[in-house]
Amino acid sequence: MFSYRFMRMSMSDNLKGAKSISPDEVVTTISNPTGVTETLRVVPKSMETEMHMFGLMYAPTDDLTLMAMVPVLNKEMEHITYSGMMGVTVRGGFGTSSAGFGDIKLSGLIKLYESAMGNIHLNAGVSLPTGSITENDSVLPPNLMMDSMQLRMPYAMQLGSGTYDLLPGITYFSNVGRWSWGGQYMATIRVGENSENYTLGDQQQVSAWGGYRFMPGLSASVRLSFKDEDSVEGADDLISAPVQTANPDYYGGRFIDGVLGLNYVVQSGRLRGYRFGLEYTMPISQKVNGVQMAMDSMLTLGYQISF
Template identity: 45%
Template sequence: MSFFTKTACAVAISFLSISAQANETGDHQHDHTKILPQAHAPIGVMGDHMHNKGEFMFSYRYMDMDMADNTQGRHNISSDEIATTVPNVFGDMPPTVRVVPQTMTTKMHMLGFMYAPTNDLTLMLMLNYIEREMTLTTYAGMTGTTQLGDFDTESSGLGDTKVGLLYRLHDNDTHHFHLNANWQIPTGDLEEEAEVLTPMNMRTTLRMPYAMQLGSGSNTFELGTTYNGYANKSNWGGQIMYSKALDTNDEGYQVGDKLQLTAWYGHQLNDFLSSSIRLTYITSDEIDGMDTEITAPVTTANPENYGGNYLNASFGLNTVIANKHRVAFEYTVPLEQNANGVQMKMDKMFTVGYQIAF
């Protein structure tokens, strides 16, 4: 991790620790007979809250992310530039990348289960079903800007499974602070294939690049902390999460380390509706190693074209229906994208979720 990343992490941890131990006198009071719309973080934050002893919660989230066009570091790069200037790292022929991603959509269905055996410990399980689709353009031959045409690739199935725990560190009417510890189990497929259009104008079936696979293939440990604050009709908070692959997968690679910092502010609009704004900073490393079956002349096949530094803004609504059912929405747009190598750009992301505790 860079010096900036380590500094940001240290500052954020200090901020959360200070906040959690700050003045414990606040105007917010927990009302155990009434569910407040601002009692949870925005729906895009995972592992944000705990439960009382014996309480169980079921949740469903649907996430839809769109990506379009390409960036080299912080700067836009056209398809023609990629096809004529970006080297093909898998050999001399063709000398440059000749297949260029244009758009990509990722749809994820997430089922979550939480149970609290004690007031200080909440257990968590999350299952994911993923659908990916990418449109690519193939350029003719070894050089030049003549396009042969577009083709689509798709993959769908079970993603990686996450089990974890939340441990209470500090709690009163104003400040709540807990530890997050998760284990991501590699249940997603790494051998998804698709028919592609080659620069020689042939159709063949190949293993798809890393971005189109459904899992990481590695056991991944995730550790972090979450802070929530409440006062009057406002809520605010922050979360730090760091993840690291613990082993190399069966295909010979592992995903890079990732650090995510997020902070939010919410305000109650009425008895059943609150709004929120959130900033998220993500920094992640490139893929370590490679799958020898992924060697096509396309940017997404290069392990070095993964990871980077990203800053996103999210706007959300939390609702409570019949004092029991929580429905929430969040819309996310990028503010800054500094990608490793050449990558597709995030355009927007929409998340909707349902939660019920009993």
């Protein structure tokens, strides 16, 4: 099976824990552990992430499916820069961006159990450090004597993890008549430290979903997802701008999302067997470590063909 997915995630505004915090509050109350200013002087306003995911699946036996996924990423972030060492005088705004290949993922789906009550599969995979972790861009500094300067972009703007990551999990799926349901546990376990002396946080995610088929080929689903993500361990010495995204402690948290999905499989004609999918993800609860931007929504479009 060949697959293609397009994902667009939008983020805006900022949270301190689970509560909103304004840019002025950030630069007057949040300390700057990486620079010479006492408090942060740059605040992110919004972030857009686009991902094109190309996938290939092959089943050498009925009980084993091999998968490879190659992501191409484009990230853009808008910021506000405040003047000087303190105060709430805005100097101006600027944007940064990064684009390129992300980390390639190789995995296997192993059937453990099959019955009329449902199927259970083991997920076993590894993520390869093919995405760049040394992306730079021009920024507008608080220093009024400088118009711009080149800096290493924060962890959120890099394209990969820089480490080999294990991807274990387990999936349950069942269906009766027009109804289907299932659950999944997936984890991302970082192995070692990357070349820039840090390790992204481990992740654990639990999902449960239910679906209904309205007619041959057309179905809808509802999914609930909980994710727990650790903060970054270690630090890249070149990531030192007075912005919250440069602080490795300000990553990760606990997130609950709701997802609505729609799938259509073409039933006849030249496109028979082609599958088209749409998912819309909305946050239900977000409790972040430190200060971070909040997710607004995520849209995913997918296409699959089996041969």
